[in-house]
Amino acid sequence: MAVPLRQSVAVGAYILKQKLRRRARYPLVLMLEPLFRCNLECIGCGKIQYPEHILKMRLTPEQCWEAIDECGAPVVSIAGGEPLLHPEMAAIVEGYVRRRKFVYLCTNAIQLKRRMDDYRPGPYFSFSVHMDGLQEEHDHAVNRDGVYERAVEAIRMAKDRGFRVTTNTTLFNTADPERVRAFFDEMTELRVDGMMISPGYPYEKAPDQEHFLHRSETKDLFRRILRDIKPGWRFNQSPVFLDFLQGKYDFDCTPWGNPTRNVFGWQRPCYLMSEGYASSWDELINGTDWGRYGQASGNPKCVDCMVHSGYEASAVVATSNSPRLGAQALRELVFKR
Numbered sequence: 001m002a003v004p005l006r007q008s009v010a011v012g013a014y015i016l017k018q019k020l021r022r023r024a025r026y027p028l029v030l031m032l033e034p035l036f037r038c039n040l041e042c043i044g045c046g047k048i049q050y051p052e053h054i055l056k057m058r059l060t061p062e063q064c065w066e067a068i069d070e071c072g073a074p075v076v077s078i079a080g081g082e083p084l085l086h087p088e089m090a091a092i093v094e095g096y097v098r099r100r101k102f103v104y105l106c107t108n109a110i111q112l113k114r115r116m117d118d119y120r121p122g123p124y125f126s127f128s129v130h131m132d133g134l135q136e137e138h139d140h141a142v143n144r145d146g147v148y149e150r151a152v153e154a155i156r157m158a159k160d161r162g163f164r165v166t167t168n169t170t171l172f173n174t175a176d177p178e179r180v181r182a183f184f185d186e187m188t189e190l191r192v193d194g195m196m197i198s199p200g201y202p203y204e205k206a207p208d209q210e211h212f213l214h215r216s217e218t219k220d221l222f223r224r225i226l227r228d229i230k231p232g233w234r235f236n237q238s239p240v241f242l243d244f245l246q247g248k249y250d251f252d253c254t255p256w257g258n259p260t261r262n263v264f265g266w267q268r269p270c271y272l273m274s275e276g277y278a279s280s281w282d283e284l285i286n287g288t289d290w291g292r293y294g295q296a297s298g299n300p301k302c303v304d305c306m307v308h309s310g311y312e313a314s315a316v317v318a319t320s321n322s323p324r325l326g327a328q329a330l331r332e333l334v335f336k337r
Helices: 005-020 061-071 089-098 112-118 135-141 147-160 177-189 215-225 239-245 281-287 308-321 323-335
Strands: 029-033 075-078 102-107 125-130 164-171 194-199 260-262 265-269 274-278
Touching: 005 308, 029 061, 029 308, 061 089, 061 260, 061 281, 075 089, 089 102, 089 112, 112 147, 125 147, 135 147, 147 164, 164 177, 177 215, 194 215, 194 239, 194 308, 215 239, 239 308, 265 281, 274 281, 308 323
Parallel strands: 029 075, 029 260, 075 102, 102 125, 125 164, 164 194
Antiparallel strands: 260 265, 265 274
């Protein structure tokens, strides 16, 4: 696995502290969307479909830092939109690093080469580059030719400068397992520090609604992709979550595990669904009817979801509660680094 040891230890200590305090619901990763504006129109994402006055909105650095101070999550994933379009993004990242939070700056990498001098390599910071497969698949997903090549160039530059670089990949029912495996090989050759993979979720505003995976299709696809993981492949994810995607385990969703703070407030109930907003973390966690969400609830919007933002936290918490799963994760951490 490719989750840094420092991060694994910090998250483990954080979970133990929550258990000692008898907290049933707590966040692991803050999903921050400081703006919705983007320089791409990906077919599986609807954020760019917001009207212009909303696309002009953005969170201030103080609002971004307040969000992590409120919820206390040890990790923050900065998405959007395209975070590098935020004029104060470097300051926002620096504020999180000062707080010893593990920061993943998600980017399509179009502006990464120009903006790289604004950031400093370090153990608490990673660029997470959106890569939806090999060149043909990726350029189709982002609806623009040449983006894959620009992202590859930016990854090479970032690695040469000492940055930690991961990738994030969303897969749909059009994915060819052999092409995905070839993509893993190519990212490994680029020396990426870890890959994150997840099935897509049908955002209501997404232009393409035909190619999202049903639950049975997700399990079949990921079984074929992960049937024998090559020694060089490094995933920036829990091994138990990867097993969950293949149907080896069955968890319910933990929507509060990866809460979302964006320009509207704290999004209910999760990063994927928008059913209102809370003005504070306390209002979100204590004022949301969580029983309405997750596969067990029967909510039709949840029945096919197996996305990392809902289930990675479930896998991590299950690992911390099970000696057997904990031993599996420890083996991955120690012997497959």
